[in-house]
Amino acid sequence: MIKYAFLLLFMLFLTLLLLGCEPAATSKNSQALQTVSGEPVDKKTGLVFPQDHGPHFEQGIEWWYITANLTADTGEAFGVQWTLFRTKLPLPFKSTWWDNQLYFAHFALQHQQTHIAFERFARAGQAAISANPFSAQLDDWSLKSTQQSFLPLQLQAEQGGYAIDVSLSNSPLILHGENGYSQKTASGHASYYFSYPFLETRGTLTFNGKQFNVSGNAWYDREWSASLLDKSQLGWDWFSLVSEQDPRQGLMLFCIRDAMQQYDYCSGTRIAENGEATQIPRHEIRVIVLDHITIDGTEYPSHWRIELADATPILIETITKDSLNRLSTQYWEGRVKATNGFNGTGYAELAGY
Numbered sequence: 001m002i003k004y005a006f007l008l009l010f011m012l013f014l015t016l017l018l019l020g021c022e023p024a025a026t027s028k029n030s031q032a033l034q035t036v037s038g039e040p041v042d043k044k045t046g047l048v049f050p051q052d053h054g055p056h057f058e059q060g061i062e063w064w065y066i067t068a069n070l071t072a073d074t075g076e077a078f079g080v081q082w083t084l085f086r087t088k089l090p091l092p093f094k095s096t097w098w099d100n101q102l103y104f105a106h107f108a109l110q111h112q113q114t115h116i117a118f119e120r121f122a123r124a125g126q127a128a129i130s131a132n133p134f135s136a137q138l139d140d141w142s143l144k145s146t147q148q149s150f151l152p153l154q155l156q157a158e159q160g161g162y163a164i165d166v167s168l169s170n171s172p173l174i175l176h177g178e179n180g181y182s183q184k185t186a187s188g189h190a191s192y193y194f195s196y197p198f199l200e201t202r203g204t205l206t207f208n209g210k211q212f213n214v215s216g217n218a219w220y221d222r223e224w225s226a227s228l229l230d231k232s233q234l235g236w237d238w239f240s241l242v243s244e245q246d247p248r249q250g251l252m253l254f255c256i257r258d259a260m261q262q263y264d265y266c267s268g269t270r271i272a273e274n275g276e277a278t279q280i281p282r283h284e285i286r287v288i289v290l291d292h293i294t295i296d297g298t299e300y301p302s303h304w305r306i307e308l309a310d311a312t313p314i315l316i317e318t319i320t321k322d323s324l325n326r327l328s329t330q331y332w333e334g335r336v337k338a339t340n341g342f343n344g345t346g347y348a349e350l351a352g353y
Helices: 004-018
Strands: 061-072 077-088 101-111 114-122 127-131 134-138 141-145 153-159 162-169 181-183 190-207 210-225 233-243 250-258 263-271 277-280 285-295 298-308 314-318 331-340 344-351
Touching: 061 162, 061 190, 061 344, 077 127, 077 134, 077 141, 077 162, 077 190, 077 210, 077 331, 101 134, 101 153, 101 162, 101 190, 101 331, 162 210, 190 233, 190 250, 210 233, 210 344, 233 263, 233 298, 233 314, 233 331, 250 285, 250 344, 263 285
Parallel strands: none
Antiparallel strands: 061 077, 061 210, 077 101, 101 114, 127 134, 134 141, 141 153, 153 162, 162 190, 181 190, 190 210, 233 250, 233 344, 250 263, 263 277, 285 298, 298 314, 314 331, 331 344
């Protein structure tokens, strides 16, 4: 979903590197969430495919994002995250080898209580994105259509004894918000946001040098914007859930947090078995944190109660407790299990703590 906590820090980090400077240490609870360069998305524009599978250089930031809950033929469970980011990074001087676009990618795997994450950076040429046929790649990390149509996709990434090579197919396209226009704050910050939430996934996964045949569900998110948060807001909790009883039903929720780390603006999408998406308005969502875990001196929620209007409350709990991506900017991203009003598995992203 939304990932601005690390985007501005990467812009600063890479600018300093490109200028030959040593970057100073940055806080993992960054205040640099509110502003990126680029034009705000226009609600009147709407979504157009296949063009919107490709890059939107007029907006400051966007991403191509996969999370997956997979099971090996041994019965062991794994989690996968893969994200390619593009952001504007104008340099203070002209250069024939820099096109004002920075690309970076994250790749993470989890098994039981072990979580490992990697990152890479690139400029145009080393990274490339095309709309039709769709391809998003940085070096040999890639997410690509295998036919002329968008689906099926192939996800491939490998580093240091950890790898993923899976096919992704057969999911409806879901538009969040109002036909894809997803408002994030009361003052109107917004993105364009769509998903393929029920991707049937099959292939191989390598964890610490051991290869497994895996299958399960992947959730694909696409989003682009200029800025999502007000200056008084710090971050967000985001959840994607897929039903255990019916893997064609799902739920997406996010809550932006204010300067006191209280939930300030929430929204969500219910996804029915027939692929129909229904927006959940902010006044019908209440999120209560039931428990925390302290990681590297910072408290992160680990157990939530989600109250939706006219529905049984949902309990969400993290699976791999320490799912902190210890990258250039730290954020928590990992598997969750939902019970009570919704039984299923998914992913959560916790940024700005």
